[in-house]
Amino acid sequence: MTSSLKFKLVVTLLVVTHGVIALGGFFAPYDATTQSRDFPYAAPMRLHFFAPGNGWSVRPFVYGVKEAPGNLDQYQEDRGQIYPVEFFVRGSKYSLAGVFSSNLHLFGVREPGHIFLLGSDGLGRDQLSRLLFGGQLSLLAGVLATMLSLVLGTAMGATAGFFGKWADEPVMRLTDLFLALPWLYLLLAVRAFLPLSITPTRAFLLIVIVIGIVGWARPARLVRGVVLSARERRFVTAARGFGATRWYLLRRHILPQTTYVLLIQAAVLIPQYVLAEVTLSFVGLGVAEPVPSWGNMLANLQQYHVLVSYWWMYLPALALVPVSLGYFLLANGFQDRAATNAL
Amino acid sequence: MVGRAFRCIVWAAIFTATSFLRAAAPAPQPLASGEELLSTGNITGEYGGRLVVALRAEPKTFNPLNAIDQPSRDIIGRMSSDLLHINAISQQTAPALAKNWKVSPDGLKYTLTLRRGLRFSDGHPFSADDVVFTFKLHLDEKVHSPQRDLLVIGGQPISVRKVNASVVEFQLAKPYAAAERIFDSIAILPEHLLAKTFEDGRITEAWSLNSSPAEIAGMGPFRMKEYVPGQQLVLERNPYFWKVDQKKRRLPYLDELVFLFVPSEDAQVLRFQGGETDLLSRLSAENYAVLEKDQDAKAFQLQDLGPGLEFNFLFFNQNSVLPKDSPALQSKQEWFRQVAFRQAISSAIDRNGIIHLVYRGRATPLWFHVTPANKLWLNQSIQQPQRSIPHARELLKAAGFSWKDDGSLVDAGGHPVEFSIITSASNAQRTKMAAIIQDDLKELGIKVNVVPLEFKAVIDRVFQTHDYEAAILALGGGDVDPNPQMNVWMSNGSSHVWDLAESKPATPWEAEIDRLMSLQLSTIRPKERKKLYDNVQAIVADKLPIICLASPNQLVGAKKNIGNFQPAILDHATLWNVEQLYIKK
Numbered sequence: 033m034t035s036s037l038k039f040k041l042v043v044t045l046l047v048v049t050h051g052v053i054a055l056g057g058f059f060a061p062y063d064a065t066t067q068s069r070d071f072p073y074a075a076p077m078r079l080h081f082f083a084p085g086n087g088w089s090v091r092p093f094v095y096g097v098k099e100a101p102g103n104l105d106q107y108q109e110d111r112g113q114i115y116p117v118e119f120f121v122r123g124s125k126y127s128l129a130g131v132f133s134s135n136l137h138l139f140g141v142r143e144p145g146h147i148f149l150l151g152s153d154g155l156g157r158d159q160l161s162r163l164l165f166g167g168q169l170s171l172l173a174g175v176l177a178t179m180l181s182l183v184l185g186t187a188m189g190a191t192a193g194f195f196g197k198w199a200d201e202p203v204m205r206l207t208d209l210f211l212a213l214p215w216l217y218l219l220l221a222v223r224a225f226l227p228l229s230i231t232p233t234r235a236f237l238l239i240v241i242v243i244g245i246v247g248w249a250r251p252a253r254l255v256r257g258v259v260l261s262a263r264e265r266r267f268v269t270a271a272r273g274f275g276a277t278r279w280y281l282l283r284r285h286i287l288p289q290t291t292y293v294l295l296i297q298a299a300v301l302i303p304q305y306v307l308a309e310v311t312l313s314f315v316g317l318g319v320a321e322p323v324p325s326w327g328n329m330l331a332n333l334q335q336y337h338v339l340v341s342y343w344w345m346y347l348p349a350l351a352l353v354p355v356s357l358g359y360f361l362l363a364n365g366f367q368d369r370a371a372t373n374a375l
Numbered sequence: 376m377v378g379r380a381f382r383c384i385v386w387a388a389i390f391t392a393t394s395f396l397r398a399a400a401p402a403p404q405p406l407a408s409g410e411e412l413l414s415t416g417n418i419t420g421e422y423g424g425r426l427v428v429a430l431r432a433e434p435k436t437f438n439p440l441n442a443i444d445q446p447s448r449d450i451i452g453r454m455s456s457d458l459l460h461i462n463a464i465s466q467q468t469a470p471a472l473a474k475n476w477k478v479s480p481d482g483l484k485y486t487l488t489l490r491r492g493l494r495f496s497d498g499h500p501f502s503a504d505d506v507v508f509t510f511k512l513h514l515d516e517k518v519h520s521p522q523r524d525l526l527v528i529g530g531q532p533i534s535v536r537k538v539n540a541s542v543v544e545f546q547l548a549k550p551y552a553a554a555e556r557i558f559d560s561i562a563i564l565p566e567h568l569l570a571k572t573f574e575d576g577r578i579t580e581a582w583s584l585n586s587s588p589a590e591i592a593g594m595g596p597f598r599m600k601e602y603v604p605g606q607q608l609v610l611e612r613n614p615y616f617w618k619v620d621q622k623k624r625r626l627p628y629l630d631e632l633v634f635l636f637v638p639s640e641d642a643q644v645l646r647f648q649g650g651e652t653d654l655l656s657r658l659s660a661e662n663y664a665v666l667e668k669d670q671d672a673k674a675f676q677l678q679d680l681g682p683g684l685e686f687n688f689l690f691f692n693q694n695s696v697l698p699k700d701s702p703a704l705q706s707k708q709e710w711f712r713q714v715a716f717r718q719a720i721s722s723a724i725d726r727n728g729i730i731h732l733v734y735r736g737r738a739t740p741l742w743f744h745v746t747p748a749n750k751l752w753l754n755q756s757i758q759q760p761q762r763s764i765p766h767a768r769e770l771l772k773a774a775g776f777s778w779k780d781d782g783s784l785v786d787a788g789g790h791p792v793e794f795s796i797i798t799s800a801s802n803a804q805r806t807k808m809a810a811i812i813q814d815d816l817k818e819l820g821i822k823v824n825v826v827p828l829e830f831k832a833v834i835d836r837v838f839q840t841h842d843y844e845a846a847i848l849a850l851g852g853g854d855v856d857p858n859p860q861m862n863v864w865m866s867n868g869s870s871h872v873w874d875l876a877e878s879k880p881a882t883p884w885e886a887e888i889d890r891l892m893s894l895q896l897s898t899i900r901p902k903e904r905k906k907l908y909d910n911v912q913a914i915v916a917d918k919l920p921i922i923c924l925a926s927p928n929q930l931v932g933a934k935k936n937i938g939n940f941q942p943a944i945l946d947h948a949t950l951w952n953v954e955q956l957y958i959k960k
Contacts, residue, residue, distance in 0.1 A: 067814050069728045104664070104735040155732055155810060231824070316800055321810055321825060335803050336641035337661035 039365035046358045053171055056164030057126025061140045061147055064165035065322040066124065068146055068156035071097065073105040073342050076151040076159075083114060092117045094147050105341065115145030151344035153332065157322075159344055163351060166324035170313075171355070173240050173325075174306035178298050180244025181305075185251025186287075186294065192252070193259030194282055203252065210249035218246055219312060232323040239318055243308045251297045255290050262289040292370035299363035303356040310352065326351065400600075400630035401614040406623065410492035411474060418620045420938050420957030425631035427652045428950065429643040433604065433636050437591055438582040439562040440512055440520045446634075453610060453632060453953055454496070455562030456594035456617070458487055458506065459555050463943035463951040466751065466855050468555045472501070472563060472594060472617070473543075482550040482899050487558075489541045494615040495565045496598035497589070503537045508566040510535040510545075518578055525557050525859075529897070550897050552904050553856050560853075565592050596627040596954035608634040618954055628938075628957035639801075647932060648673065655932040656942075656949045659804060660737040663930045674935040682739045682748040683929035683944050685851035687808065688921040689724075689796065691717065693874040693881070694841040707794055707844055710786060715774035717919040719767040722760065723815050729925050733807045737930065741923035743916035744863075748926070748944050749855045752905065754912040764818050771819065784820035793822040794844040797836060800827035805847050808924060812847075837872060847924075848872065853946050857895060857908050864892050864911060873920045884918050 052059055079092040096113030100106035121140040127133040141147045150160040192203035222242050230238070262268060268285050276284070306326075312318040313327025314334075321328060326348035332338045338345050403422070406412070434447040439455060442448050460471040470476070473487035493501040513520045514532045526533050529549030536544045547554060568590065572581045582591050588599040594617065597610035610632040618626045635652060637643045644662045646652045648669065658666070658677075666677055691711035697704055710716045726740035739746065742760070745753045760766075775787035784792040796812065798805045806827050813823040828836070836843045850870075853859060862868035866880040866889050880886035888911055895907040915921070931942040931949050939955040942948050950956075 065814065067728075067811070069725070069732060069811075072732050104731070154807065155814075316827060320827070321806075322813065335661065336644055337659075337665045340665055 035365070035368050038361075039369070042358060042361040042365055045354070046362060049355060049358065050171065053164055053167040055128060056161075056168050057128060057134070058136065059138050060126075060158070060161035060164045061123065061137055061149075062158040062161040063124035063126070064157065064162045064324045066157060066161075068152065068158075070099070071107070071146060071148070071152050071156045072154050074107050074146075074148050074152040074156070075342075076344055077146075077148050078109075079117065079149075084111070086114070089116075094141060094145065096145055113145065115141040115147070117141060117147065150347055151342070153329075153345065154338070159347060162324040162329055163326075163347060166326045166329050166348060167351065169236065169319060169323070170306050170309050170326040171302075173236060173243070173309040174302045174304075176240045177244040177247070177305040177308070178301040180240065181247040181301060182251050182294055182298060184245065184248035185297075186255050186290065188248065189252035189255025189257075190259050190282065190287065190290075193256035194263060194278070194286065200256075204256070207249040207252050210246070211253075213246075215246050216308075216311065219243065219308060220315065220317065222246070232319050235319045239309055239312055243305050243312075247301065247305065251294065251301075254293050254297060258290045258293050259286055262286045292366055292373070296363050296366045296370070299359045299366060303352075303359040306355065307352065310348075400611045403612065403616075403625035404614045406619070406625065407492060410617075411490040412625075413470070413474075413490070413618045414623075415618055415620055415626065415955060418626075418939060418955050419622060420620065420628040420955065421960060422624075422628050422957070423630055423960075424628075424958030425633055426629050426654070426937070426953070426956060426958070427633045427635060428654050428656075429637040429646055429652045430608075430634045431638065431640075431643075434584065434608070436583055437586065437599065438579070439564065440518050441579050443521050449947060449950070450608060450610075450634060451562060451593075452560070452595070452947060453597045453950065454591070454593040454595040454599065454613075455564075457559055457561050457563065458489075459558040461556060461559045461854065461945065463945040463947075464941065466945060468559065472506075473558075476555060478555075482554070483547045485545040485547070485554060486538070487543050487545070489543065490617060491541050493594070493617045495567075495592040495594060496613040496615060497565070497568075497592040498615060499565060499567050499592070501563070501565075501594060502540050503543050505563055505566045506543045507535050507537050508570065509561065509564045512564065512569075512573060512578060513561065517576070522561060528554075550899050552896055552898055553858060556854065556856055556858070563594050568592055597632050600631070605636065607636070610634075616954060620955075627954035629953070632953060647675070650934075653934045653937060654949045656947065658930040658932055660733075660735040660927065660930065663737065663932075664735060666932060675932055676935050676940070677930070677932045678942055679737060680929040680931065680942055680944055680948075682746050682926050683851070684746055684748050684853075684855065684926075685849050686741055686744055686746055686923055686926045687805065687847060687849045688741075688744070688923045689720075689812065689845060689847050690873045690921040691794075691845045692841060692843055693920075695874070695877075695881070696841060698840055698842045701842070704842075704844060706790065710792065711844075713774055714918050715770045716776075717922060719770040719774075719819065720816065720821075721919055721922045722763050722767040722770065723819050724812055724922070724924065725762050725815050726924060727762070728811055728815075729808055732811060733804050734925065734927050737928040738925045739928075741926050743912050743923055744850070744860075744921065745912055746926040748929075751855055752857060752908055754909040756909075757913055757916045767819055778820050782820045783822070791822070792820070793824075795824035795826050796845045796847060797826045797828050797833050797843045798847045799830040799833050801830055804927075805849070809847055838875065841875070855945070857892070857904075857911075861892060861896070864888050882918075884914050885920075888914055 074097060077094050079094060081092055082088050093114050093116040095109035095111055096115060097107040098110050100108050117139050118141065119139050121137050122135050123137045123140050125133055125135045148158050150163060152158055188203050192200045219242060263286060268281060271281060271285055309318060309325065310327035310330065313325045314331050316331065318327050319325045329348045332345050430446045430449060432446045434450050435444050436442050436447050437451060439451050442451055456472050458471055458473040459468050459476060462469045472489060474490050475488050477486045489503060489506065495501055512518055513522055514526055528547050528551045531548035534546040538544050569578065569581055572578050584602060591599045596613055596616045598613045600611040601609040612627055612630055616626055620626060637646055640657065640659060640662065643655060644666065647655050648666065663677060670677060693708060693711050730736060730738045730740055743757060747753060771784065776784055778784055786792060796809045798809045800806065809825040813825050816823050833846060837846055850863065862870045865871065866877040866885045874881055880889055891907045891911050895904045898904045898907065929944055929948060933940045933949065936959040938957040938959050939952065941952055943951055
């Protein structure tokens with residue numbers, strides 16, 4: 033019961049995180065590329081509920097900010113300007129899942145006020161908005177690359193396991209090769225070999241394909257193992273005795289056995305691949321600015337002054353923690369379920 | 376117990392041994408009678424100590440005849456001296472190894488009188504023969520000296536003649552403006568060490584990184600002591616140096632000058648902050664801010680010297696020689712070659728935004744290539760238009776461009792206006808500038824892709840393959856005079872970046888720049904030269920072959936205990952007076 037509850041909790045957490053990121057355009061107060069040039073490196077703003085003149089208010093508000101004299105990245109709250117946070121406001125246009133487009137935002141403040149709940153970057157772009165839009169890209173890359181890996185892995189693993197010797201040896205030696213490769217350096221090499229100046233969409237697809245193709249070996253091995261043992265099970269032998277075709281056996285009896293293995297693999301691979309995207313973008317081989325991804329946002333930290341001065345520039349790294357943790361717990365949950373189901 | 380005592384003794388022994396191994400720097404030679412030394416005026420300091428400086432890369436050679444990279448030149452500059460020297464503060468020529476110079480009335484003959492009684496850093500006497508030898512090497516075509524171009528005036532090399540042991544005469548084929556400036560930075564070489572190598576035809580191999588310190592000598596304040604590849608280079612005092620301070624004590628004050636090889640600016644800042652290095656010559660505004668916050672706690676001084684000579688600019692590929700199969704680039708060049716298009720782009724760029732975001736206010740916006748640091752040559756009358764999107768739209772409209780319903784710009788043929796800007800990925804500031812321009816041009820409906828590439832790849836594309844659409848680069852002036860920039864502005868120049876090595880000027884205004892630049896070269900009277908160069912600036916500001924963006928302030932830092940620290944705009948910003956620097960005790 034407790035483990036089932038935990039599982040549900042983890043799933044809820046992941047669904048909520050992904051939901052918020054997928055609907056990022058709605059939750060983000062600004063567009064990811066809007067530059068507020070008067071506010072580079074603004075620190076996260078505080079929401080206030082109490083103003084000395086006006087007393088308490090239920091509606092939160094932010095103060096206007098102005099640059100502290102002589103210091104470019106230091107800002108002072110201007111207590112004279114109050115900008116109440118408004119909900120369900122119209123703002124910049126965004127698209128949901130590339131299909132619907134809307135300009136409704138959960139919250140925002142009226143111009144000329146600004147709301148930077150997680151601070152702003154060196155070009156005065158809202159870090160919260162970039163985190164959400166960047167998350168869409170990074171997570172989608174992880175999920176798509178995982179799907180690619182699993183499809184490739186299942187096809188190769190099933191072939192190797194089911195058809196036996198003539199297919200098994202070459203495929204398994206190939207997986208050995210791929211598992212032994214230092215994948216990060218391989219990714220770097222593959223990406224560096226491809227053209228540098230490409231549009232963000234193509235860069236994104238390239239990353240997905242490169243990561244997905246490099247990672248097929250592990251799922252292939254696991255699938256092969258499952259197929260190999262399932263092939264000799266009694267109900268399979270029986271079905272074969274009744275004259276079932278190979279394709280029928282594979283589809284009806286054997287591949288369903290790999291479900292949990294694939295689910296666990298997916299839960300393990302997604303965070304790994306999100307991290308791979310982050311790494312590639314961090315070293316400048318991923319999606320190019322101004323389109324945000326968690327990796328190219330973190331790339332700012334390569335500059336010493338950012339590293340030591342602005343803690344909110346680390347936030348994309350922090351966002352990786354719950355995502356990775358969620359997926360690993362999910363993998364654990366799947367494993368428990370697989371064990372109980374097997375009994 | 377015994378073991379421990381033994382270890383202590385061993386350590387003590389090693390310690391004493393190593394402290395003896397590090398040979399003390401040679402003491403300055405006592406002044407000899409007949410030595411015509413240069414007195415630096417009211418300078419005073421204390422002897423001793425070592426100064427540690429970081430270099431961006433390792434030197435490639437110690438040979439002034441083929442050094443083109445900055446690290447090599449920085450090091451060679453400390454080990455050698457020139458006949459006349461441009462003072463980094465006054466920006467004017469001043470006597471150096473030559474104690475005075477005379478120009479004939481026709482401006483064709485320069486007579487330089489050398490200081491007598493001077494010696495090279497190995498103790499060998501210096502004479503007019505060394506000067507004649509040096510110029511012979513630079514002018515020899517087989518040597519391929521990078522400075523040879525400067526010594527060829529009006530198509531003819533300068534002729535050099537020894538009049539007597541301390542007088543040398545230079546004959547020019549044509550009058551040449553500010554000819555005394557060409558003597559700056561030509562390091563005088565020792566004939567006694569290099570004559571044989573030259574005769575053997577191996578002069579370019581001399582003074583390589585493998586040469587032993589004894590083979591290398593110069594007239595500079597320091598001489599070679601030790602080079603450890605990958606780690607450091609140590610120079611020690613030249614005991615025979617030819618400058619003295621107020622109290623008639625021989626310079627330099629420092630025992631040793633150490634160069635560490637630290638590849639990135641950020642790493643250099645870290646080393647400086649950690650107290651490992653003593654000086655910082657190039658500092659970004661962002662790192663300046665980081666150090667500024669730390670300034671009270673640590674013992675360093677930071678200085679903002681105001682605008683420097685460096686200028687950043689955006690330019691479009693207008694080359695006629697293009698990579699094969701590039702029809703897209705060819706059709707885009709129809710826009711790039713239109714003055715109105717370039718003017719519209721320039722008008723849409725938020726230069727103040729660049730100053731604010733990229734340089735934290737420590738820079739000056741630019742509309743043409745001469746920065747306010749160059750007070751002598753700046754054309755003050757050129758207007759500095761404010762950013763105006765409506766004006767940019769008018770220009771584009773008049774040039775036949777139009778906008779689609781979604782706001783995107785199309786040319787007369789209906790092609791969407793879109794181009795990419797290449798920048799150096801390692802230069803965060805230029806990448807940021809590109810991001811700002813990208814956002815600015817969005818307002819005109821132009822889609823810009825920013826492509827950060829490795830610096831070498833950028834240079835290769837701009838200068839070799841011409842495979843780019845637009846690029847952001849910077850040029851820095853080593854000198855305020857227009858002459859060193861001939862290769863940028865002359866249409867057949869090697870750095871005429873937007874259209875390299877044209878066989879003839881592509882446009883009437885480029886022909887006019889050619890005419891003005893050649894004319895100023897042979898005009899002697901400063902006022903007339905200024906007028907000519909003013910016109911060049913006005914043409915550049917109007918036709919915008921390069922769209923200038925901003926000139927960063929020169930920011931430097933030093934430990935507080937460095938005496939006589941007097942940074943300058945001109946190269947080398949912090950080490951130009953290294954012989955006067957000392958460590959306060």
